[in-house]
């Protein structure tokens with residue numbers, strides 16, 4: 193197991209809110225090696241003591257149940273160096289003395305600094321085998337910048353020692369998708385165009401852009417969420433069964449899905465996509481402001497796209513992909529709607545109003561699976577069979593200990609298990625499709641639709657989110 197974490201971006205939100213608390217939990221559970229050590233690096237000119245003074249209270253806040261001793265034990269393993277990430281020499285100087293340990297470098301920094309940071313790591317001897325590299329998403333901003341980063345890094349370290357994160361893959365509920373799909377004959381039998389009418393993948397957030405303006409104003413929902421998390425969910429839903437659970441067999445199948453995505457073109461942009469931005473509204477009874485990017489960059493906080501996978505399994509099945517900030521509730525779910533039965537025998541309800549079978553995988557905030565069936569009423573007054581929808585709910589027991597995504601991913605990288613990380617060709621294929629969407633928007637000059645914070649997005653997004661708009665089920669829609 194690798195024993196040294198070189199953490200770049202150590203004063204940033206990701207490191208403070210997720211990475212250090214994850215290390216604290218892993219340490220508390222005895223999952224880190226005895227001689228584990230972190231070198232924290234960022235631009236600020238702190239010394240180690242000043243960094244501890246910032247980190248200590250953040251750790252206690254993130255994990256109030258952690259005892260003083262555990263927090264102290266983590267802090268004792270962490271030292272801090274101020275580095276200039278644009279200068280390979282500065283980085284090399286900060287890591288060189290650790291190059292005889294087994295290092296994992298984690299880049300929680302903007303992608304524009306990846307290349308210079310990696311050059312510094314290589315110069316300091318921290319990228320040669322057996323050292324490993326973890327890269328946060330997004331890798332670049334489009335295909336071109338991604339290619340540049342991938343190529344430059346490929347000259348410095350072998351692909352098998354690069355661990356590209358998409359933290360959704362570290363979520364237990366997301367991994368469960370593979371278990372459900374490939375561990376159950378029932379699902380496998382209907383998992384294709386003959387039985388499935390449509391698939392909806394929704395990642396709705398009630399949080400806003402707050403505090404991440406500089407990054408978000410260049411990125412928007414398309415590049416921040418769709419390119420990574422939603423396309424990864426799509427891959428898990430749509431991929432062919434891999435021959436084994438070996439990392440590359442899974443990634444081979446995922447990349448085939450990405451390559452089969454039909455590029456969006458300008459002629460279909462308005463029909464197959466919606467972009468929106470939240471205006472002022474109310475979340476949980478509290479008023480919240482609208483989003484105004486600093487340079488009025490025209491960036492979206494909501495995107496809905498109907499994706500088409502041009503292969504035998506999925507021909508003709510629309511995949512409605514949708515994500516937004518400041519939506520009515522936090523909810524990540526995948527809804528698979530099956531085709532209507534071939535021949536309808538019943539008078540009530542009539543065929544047109546019968547509810548199709550529907551399988552809902554709710555991934556966040558709580559995990560459960562719901563199967564919508566049609567069933568008969570016990571004894572209807574009028575004497576004939578009458579069907580009504582019946583929801584079968586399978587809640588995942590809350591007692592289960594689910595590790596948070598970053599804990600799992602850090603452990604996997606320390607142990608050298610790449611299955612839950614994104615391979616270079618996946619990154620490229622995902623960007624190729626995202627570029628097509630972005631180009632189509634530009635050519636078609638697709639307008640930005642406003643939606644009030646606390647709603648389900650712009651009215652135009654209704655066809656992309658059939659289940660969210662269902663009356664009574666998710667009551668939150670307020671027209672823009």
Ligand code: BG6
Pocket residue numbers: 397399416417556
């Ligand atoms: C990050 C995005 O990758 O994922 C954020 O950059 C988003 O904008 C976050 O809020 C959502 O993650 P989660 O785990 O809270 O669903």
